[in-house]
Amino acid sequence: MIGVELRKLFGRPRTWATIAVLNSLPVLVAALLALTDLAPRPGEGPPFLSAVLTNGALFPLAALAIVLPLFLPIAVAVVSGDAVAGEAQAGTLRYLLARPAGRTRLLVAKLVAVMAFVLVAVVAVAAVGHLLGSLLFEAQPVGGTSVSGTTLTAEQLSGRTLLAIGYVTVSMLGVAAFGLFFSTLTDSPLAAALGALAVLVGSSLLFTLDAASPIAPYLPTRYWLAFVDLFRDPIPWRDVSRGLALQGVYVGVLLAAAWARFSTKDVTS
C-alpha cells in the first residue's frame, strides 16, 4: 500500500513540476547574485545570503531560507491537501476503499508518501543549492564561517547542513499534517491546500503582532527559522528543540484528528 502511494506520487509529472518550480526561485536569486555581485548586507535579506558571495558552500542553506517562508509551504500544502481530497475528487477514493485498501492503511500510506515528498523536496532544494553554490560562487570546501564568526571545519559544516535539512523537513511535516487533516474534511483538494495555507499565513501574521505574544510560542511557524541557530557556535538548542516538540505536537494531534475523521466518514464522492 505504501509502495502504491509512493509510485502514484512520484510517478506523477505534477510532483516533479512542483519540485522544479520550487527550485526556480533559488536559481534566479543565485543567477542575479552571480551577475551583479550585489549581496545583501549582513543581517538583511534571507539568512546566509549575505555570506554566499564569499563562500558558495553556504548556498544550500540560503536556498532553504529563500523557499522556507512561502514556496516550500505552498508546495507541501498542495501535495498534502491533494492526498485524500484529490482521490475523492477523481472518484478513485471509493474504488480504493472498496478494493479494500483499509481506511487506516490508506491514511498511513498517504502520510508516508507526503512525508517522502517533503523530504525529497527539501533535499532537492539543498542539492540544487549546493550545485549552484559550487558553480556560480567561490566555494570554500575547507570549512566556513559560522554566523557567530568562528570557523567551522568542512565536516562540521556538512554535518550541520544535514541537521538543518532535517529540521526544515520536520517543520514542513507540520504543514503536511494540516494539509492531510483538511484533506479528509473536504472533497476539494484546492480547499484543503488553501486551508493549510490560511493557517500558515494566519500564524505568520499573528507572530508579528505584539498583542498575540501570549500565543506566539504555540504558532506553527514560530520556530521555522531556528535552523539558523544550528550555524552558531556553540549551537543554542533551545529554539530548535522547542520547534521540534511543537511540530511533534501539531503532527500528532492533527493526524489523530485526520484518522478519527477519515475512519468514520461516509464516502459519497
Add this chain to the structure above:
Amino acid sequence: MSAVLHTSGLAKRYGRVVAVDGIDLDVRAGDVYGFLGANGSGKTTTVRMLLGLVTPTRGEVELLGERMPRAARRVLPRVGALIEGPAFHGHLSGPANLSLLDAAGPGGTRRTRRRRIADVLDQVGLGGVARRPVRAYSLGMRQRLGLGAALLRRPELLVLDEPTNGLDPQGITEIRGLLLDLNRTGTTVFLSSHLLAEVEQLCTRVGVLDRGRLVLRDELAGLTAPTGATVVDTPAPERVRAVLDGRVLSVDGGRVLVRGEDPAEVNARLVAAGVPVFGLAVDRPSLEQVVLAAARTSADRVDAPGRRR
C-alpha cells in the same frame, strides 16, 4: 440456496433526508439480481452501504455470509464493484491503473497480476489498448476498464451500478453477453440500474426501490407472467367483439384484449368466422408497467407542497 448478499432493515438518513428507509434484500448464489429504481431513489446509497463506504444509520449488511463492514478485509477482495461510473488516474494507462488498484489491497497476488490484467482487458474488449493514458479514453472505454477492474480477482459477487452507462448498442450487447457468461460460470451479479430494458434482458430476480423503500421484490418471470389474456391485432375490432361475445376485455384501436390464454384457440375461432387477424400474442405485462404501477412519480421531480399530482 445460500444468501450471497443480505440486508435487513437497512436505512440511511442524511440529516432530515431519509435516503434509504429500511430495506431487506436477499440475493442468492447464482442470481442475476436487478436492483431497479428511479434516479435519486436510494440505489447508489444502498450500493455504498453494501460496500462499506457509507455507514448505515441502522440495519445490517451481510456479504458472502459475513457481516459488513466488520469483515470488509476478508470479503471485499471476493467482490467486484462498479460504483457510480468508473474512475481512474487520467495520466496513467489502463493497465497501470489496474495494477495500482490491484496492489492497493489484499487478495491479488503480484505473481499473477500481469496475467490477470491482460486477461480482463481481453475480456472487456480492451486487449489492444496498450499504453494510452486513460485521459484519452472514450466514455465507453472507461466503462469497459471499470468493468475490467471489477473482474480482476475473479469475484464471486459483482456489484454493478449502471454498468452499461456510456456504451453504444453494440457495447451494451457485448457486456450483457459477458455478464451472462460470468453468471453461467458461477458469478452472482447484483445489477443496479434505472434502465428497465437492461434489467428485463439480464435479470432473474428484481427489487424495485422507490424513495428509499423496496416496493417490489420478486422473480422477474413471476412479475411478467401471462395475464391469461390474448392480444389480437386486427383491422376489424367490432367483428372480434361479435365473434367472441363476452370475452373481449378491452378495445384500443386495432388492439383487442381477449380473455383466454391460448392464442391458437382464439385465432382458430376468429379465422373460422372470417375475421382478418394481423397478429396474436400472449398478454403479459412489461417490466415497465409493473414498475410504474409499483413506484410513484420520479424522485427527481420536486413539486411544491400540496400540489403534488
